[in-house]
Amino acid sequence: MKKVRIGAAQGFYGDTIEPAVATAKEGNVDYLCFDCLAELTMSILVKDKKKDEKAGYTKDLSLSMIALLPYVKKKGIRILTNAGGLNPYAAQQEVVRIASEMGLEGLKIAVVTGDDVAGRLGEFKENGVSLEDMETQRDLSEVEDRIMFANAYIGAMPLVEALKEGADVIITGRTTDTAQFLAPLIYEFGWKSDDWNSLASGVFMGHLLECSGQSTGGNFSGNWKDIEGLDNIGYPIAEVSKDGEFTVSKLETRGGLVTSETVKEQMLYEIHDPSSYITPDVVVDLTEVRLEETGPDVVKVTGVKGKPKPDSLKVVMGYENGCMGQVMVGFSWPDALLKAKKADEIIRNQIRKNGWEYEEIRTDYVGYNSLHGPLASEPGEDLNEVYLRMAVRADTKRDAAKFARLFPPLALNGPPSMGSFTGSPPRDLVGMWSSLVPRELIEPFVTVGFEEVKTGVESNA
Amino acid sequence: MSKVMLKEISHARSGDKGNTVDIGLFVNNDEIYQAVLDQVTPERVKSHFEGLVEGDVFRYELPNIKALKLVCHSALNGGGASSLRLDNLGKCFGANLLRMEIELPEHLLPEIQSRGGGGI
Known part of the structure; x- marks a missing residue:
């Protein structure tokens, strides 16, 4: 068979x-x-x-x-x-x-x-498709001017x-x-x-x-x-x-x-x-x-x-959703977690004093709770080392980047034994938006093209 | 009855779609599966993940492979490309679920010990 x-x-x-x-x-x-x-x-x-x-x-x-x-x-x-x-x-x-x-x-x-239906969203709406988000039922108008791609x-x-x-x-x-x-x-x-x-x-x-x-x-x-x-x-x-x-x-x-x-x-x-x-x-x-x-x-x-x-196909769209800035710095035993927590407090105070407003400021302690968040169990012993990782959600790359500049001075002005400053360039955040679109509005536009490989002189001869 | 962490009796894998995380939880003993069905309820999973999962938790049962599927909504701080979290794709939710404790009859404990946990 x-x-x-x-x-x-x-x-x-x-x-x-x-x-x-x-x-x-x-x-x-x-x-x-x-x-x-x-x-x-x-x-x-x-x-x-x-x-x-x-x-x-x-x-x-x-x-x-x-x-x-x-x-x-x-x-x-x-x-x-x-x-x-x-x-x-x-x-x-x-x-x-x-x-x-x-x-x-x-x-x-x-x-x-x-x-690729990014250019056809208006046409879908004219055909009575709501394009609301399947997960949140929000209306597309909330993000319409920020759409980066839309694919069925x-x-x-x-x-x-x-x-x-x-x-x-x-x-x-x-x-x-x-x-x-x-x-x-x-x-x-x-x-x-x-x-x-x-x-x-x-x-x-x-x-x-x-x-x-x-x-x-x-x-x-x-x-x-x-x-x-x-x-x-x-x-x-x-x-x-x-x-x-x-x-x-x-x-x-x-x-x-x-x-x-x-x-x-x-x-x-x-x-x-x-x-x-x-x-x-x-x-x-x-x-x-x-x-x-x-x-x-x-x-x-x-x-x-x-x-x-x-009867419908899923269309997934991505929209511009601000920027993320993030930094990691390491602290050594003894009291590594305590030192990292102190550094977090210092940075948050400085952000506040500078009058910088971020939609979200996130703190993780790598080696303790960065993957399990609030579910992490308390460490049973004094950890050898802990990395403080902080991230912010900002409207612009500039705002996301300026937060990173607060960290290097901590080496001299903050809690003791800080090593390994790791900053990464600000990253664009992309929101996801999923909608259902009747398949008859999409499938007639799907086409298959072909090209046969030629290898120069012989194939042209 | 004895309290046992899910880590000792099951294995799990998790992944993402948008801002939703889904977790597969697997055992390979009928009695343990019944205990998991009775005790790993959507309500309990929702409260287990307090602070990480903001939306509803749905549960699907698969007795054919002795598994549960748990779908957690609003669970990723906005979803993979929008999240500030380090586990932005929800890959660690399965491991996280294995911290949950359930009660098992005493006669199942030797079985767990002989299998060494994890892959039972």
């Missing part, structure tokens, strides 16, 4: 590509699929694009393609990635350029566009179309995290657009793979101490049957661990209601899923159920 093998390639912008290269080499996979985008990533890309109109895609795309394109040519592995971010066309051109320089003539590089989450269908047209590499913008993984299955098995259980299975497979090492022992809070080879972790590989059932495994030669437990942690990751995980192609129900360990580092997944796809 036909099986399709899918390899996870990257779980976020900045993830290492090396495990994907190992999968390409030894994993006998048909497809390598990336998820490069998170809400935070879009905020980074919009800043890049503001500086350079040819930027706005994930810059590590170039290195990934240099490493993987030879396997596309040699083994026929096809690559699907949403690395295009806010500039999929520029990303496609970059891949074409790299492939051309590598002499990989004839590769077909596709690009999916139409997710697109499903797998445009990618399926690109595969049918023979694309070797597909670059998209804000397709869903799982669309890259689902599309090859729809294409290979001919799943119908209302074959809800199969589609749901494909989405769930994508969900288990889209965070790379998080299914294979990375960020695992169970018996993590016993997991071997995290320095050489293998990324998940799925083997899928026509009926949607699949296994998750990893290369034997790579480290990490695949068990029901590691898979479960990823299963519920960032999906909210597990009986209705909403995607553009199907609503996924995980409440009857069965996980079975069928071999060392092999987990079989069955029982995924699907429900009809939603």
